Amino acid sequence: MTSSSALTRLWVWTAGLTLVAGIAAAELSPNPVPGLRTPRSLFPRAQWDPAIPSPESILGFPVARRAATPDQITACLEAWAATATNRCRLIRYATSHEGRPLHYLIITSPENLARLDAIQKDLQRLGDPRATPPEQADRLIETLPAVAWFGATIHGDETEGSDAALALAHYLIASNDDHAARLRHELVIIIDPLMNPDGRNRFLKMIAEHRGASPNVDDQSLLHTGYWPRGRGNHYLFDLNRDAILGVHPETRGRVRAIAAWNPVVLIDAHGMGPQETHLFSPPREPINPNIPSSREHWGALFARDQARAFDRHGLLYYNGEWHEEWYPGYTDGYASYRGAIGILYEQARIAEDGVRRPEGRVLSYTESVQHHVIGALANLTTTADHRAELLRNFYEVRREAVSPEGPYANRTFVLLPHPNTTRRRALLDVLQWQGFEMLELRQDWTVPQAVDQLGHTLTNAVVPAGSILLPNRQPLAHLLAAMLEFDPRYKTNVLAEERQELLLKGRSKIYDTTAWNLTMFYGLPAWTVLAEPPQNARPWRLPHPPAGRxxxxxxxxxxxxxxxxxxxxxxxxxxxxxxxxxxxxxxxxxxxxxxxxxxxxxxxxxxxxxxxxxxxxxxxxxxxxxxxxxxxxxxxxxxxxxxxxxxxxxxxLERPRIALVGREETSPYDFGAIWHLLDTRLRIRHSHLDGLAGRDLRRYNLIILPDGRPELPDTLKDWVRQGGTLIAIGRSTTRLTAKDAGWSSVRLLPDVLDDLDAYELTIFREWLGAQAALPPTDQVWAHTPAPELPTPWKTFGGKRPGADELKRLDRWQSLFMPQGAFIAARVDTNHWLTAGCDPWMPILVGGHPLLMAKDGVQAPVRYGLFEPAPPQTAGQTAPDGDQQEAAPAVRRIGWAALPPGTQLRLRLSGLLWPEAAHRLANAAWCTRERFGRGQIILFATPPAFRGTARATDRILLNAIVYGPGWTTPPIQLPREF
Ligand SMILES: [Zn+2]
Structure with missing residues (x-):
């Protein structure tokens, strides 16, 4: 609701009045901000149909004057759908976690609206060239309007897009000028104005809380920034603009179904960025995912040129490329491109309210910021209308490439092998089915000439077992399927060189998101890529209804x-x-x-x-x-x-977990949200969210989780763990616990133990020898006289290492090259309770996270790197129990630990991992567990519940949460009469 003082403010700077009648004479009125301007109209050429309600009549203020709430947006959509019945139709496509509706509004001409179902069906036919030969496609292209999609504000605090969507929708519905009429005739325009209603609502509540009596144009003020956890994420604080391929949230699930139903040829995703920036639009720069259809380059440039001309006419500044890359396939705009649309991103300098004073001294008002989105959208819609037929043809040609037996996606099949983890396998298959991929079931074993596994091994004459699910790459959504399941897409060499140069010259990466994401690795389920089409006897398959446990x-x-x-x-x-x-x-x-x-x-x-x-x-x-x-x-x-x-x-x-999840400032909202989501959706058990730990009565809990962040660690927490608590710390939260003088964990970070690496290396040897169960010669074991000389692992396969200064220099150098997110193979101690339900190795997504060092006294159930037999030419070492001679074998040390004899270390699975970083990561612990008094400390180097999708690793967090309290020393429960 608008307070009277806020209303005063609104009128003051819109009308330039100093006092409004009805306000008590004693009340001070705010001074106007010089330079805070409002454009007179966003659509100067509009000819409004008076029968259709104006946004102002519904909102109570002119559209784009300030951010409309989700309820107000819904009210506008419903009012227009009720009055402009021959020009628009409103579809509810999802409900948010907090129960808010997500709608899209279809706007087109009355003629198109009358045959909307037929249009939708024809677009489906155009999207499957196996059933639609070119002559038929030509006829469809001649008659069909093109679908153009405008979505906004998937990040709830980038509010302008939604208000632009309202303004645009009203113009397209209610204006009778030639331009609007032509857009309606050539196009079916879909407006998706409120992609993240819960995040927007949270942010608008923050604005309302900090709205003062005078306008504020200082972008550092809380009115503009909001506070933890801000408005970006949805209810569970997830970034929905990473979720398009993952489908964790209802907002995404509904939207992707709608995109699949409409097959847009253009999809615009309107965002906001730093308030001191200008405006960015597509196309992106490299790295561009190799599965983005190649025609996107031509179309991206064409749309950008038209958009630039529109901005030039208004004298606005803009840029494209720069930080906008397209490697990760889960962004909404890029996601649409894999399906055959031209995906377009907008990033507008973000103004939360009033305006923001900018470096050049001028004030950019909220309304102007909204207007920039409108200018871009009108330009893009006009380009789409101008090239309607060519864009429909492009869509058809992309799909033709996808299904062509001579095309890039022929002779390749993704295989999901059978696995006893039925629930997890179902969850992955459900994501793949919801994306619309065609799947086949293998009823009989299938021998294939060549397959590649997730570790990167090439298998020849491999047998794909019956019960495997096959996803032939050659299908209408081939580009998307490949982007989601390919094990190891690679950067072009020149792009790799640019990234390396940036790291060396500027000490930072140009990469915007994780470099690896394929879903079978995230889920930790075994998969192969087979270089063949599926066998004839494989049957079309759909996920059956979930089993009823009995x-x-x-x-x-x-x-x-x-x-x-x-x-x-x-x-x-x-x-x-x-x-x-x-x-x-x-x-x-x-x-x-x-x-x-x-x-x-x-x-x-x-x-x-x-x-x-x-x-x-x-x-x-x-x-x-x-x-x-x-x-x-x-x-x-x-x-x-x-x-x-x-x-x-x-x-x-076991002991029932009584859980506290610690959040608020200094905590990563993403990690906090991911763990909260895990507790709510996968366990659905009670737990408390704490705003820090100081002053709390911790005795109510037996399990405390510190998500990635920099939490305060009060002394009471130490006492609590000693008395039997289980403390779980994740990512950066481990750094205070592992500091040398903190008196907490015995785990250390790599840079802190460079003078003690021999001890850590010995632990690796011990763990390896233990896993091999290797025996010394048995006659030595049973000899009555001790052997004069004994082999020791450090002499046999260890060896001298450089001095501490050299090691420090090396570590600083290697740390320059840490990954932005690459899948690493990790070995799993399958005797540890924390790894219950885990296979002997798992993929882990690793970025610049802490490198945990564990030696004796600390259990390390999961470590980076998988030992495997070395190929014969490099296996030149003596066995540990073999030759005792001092003649030192050539020590092959990966990072700080030598390779056990006859082994090599499998490390990189997917994504960019520089050789220097590989050496730094090798053998570091991903997860540690140690006793602390009667309690225990469990550390995770990286967020195990990442994006609600990292099921390989979240199993270990689930084990820690549910089973952890049972692995402390619980007090004996004494009978009452004791
Ligand atoms: Zn954004």
């Missing part, structure tokens, strides 16, 4: 089991504990009652729950049904042979 083999069980290979087992454990059920976790595989279960399986023993035996089956049934995971009844706790029995220490009793 109770199996009821009767009189001693225990029930949920299979730990499935991520849903963690959900089951968390929800059962919240319902008061006692739960155990198996830290070893076991066979009971003839059934074998992997480690990490969740066990509910009847004895533990004897006070609620009657309701137990119902609680288990509910949990099975909601997780889709069966609960198997066991009639005996006796494990045959050496296998664990139910009463052994391998079935660890």
């Amino acid at each position: 109770l199996r083999n009821r009767g009189r069980p001693v225990a029930w089991v949920f299979n730990g290979a499935d991520d849903a087992s963690v959900t089951a454990a968390a929800r059962l504990m919240e319902r008061g059920v006692q739960v155990r976790l198996a830290d070893k595989p076991f066979t009971l009652d003839g059934k074998t279960f992997p480690r990490g399986s969740v066990v509910v023993a009847t004895l533990d729950n004897r006070d609620r035996l009657k309701e137990l089956p119902k609680l288990l049934q509910t949990t099975a049904a909601e997780t889709g995971l069966d609960a198997f009844a066991l009639s005996t706790g006796f494990g045959e042979g050496d296998l664990p029995d139910l009463g052994s220490e391998h079935f660890r009793r």
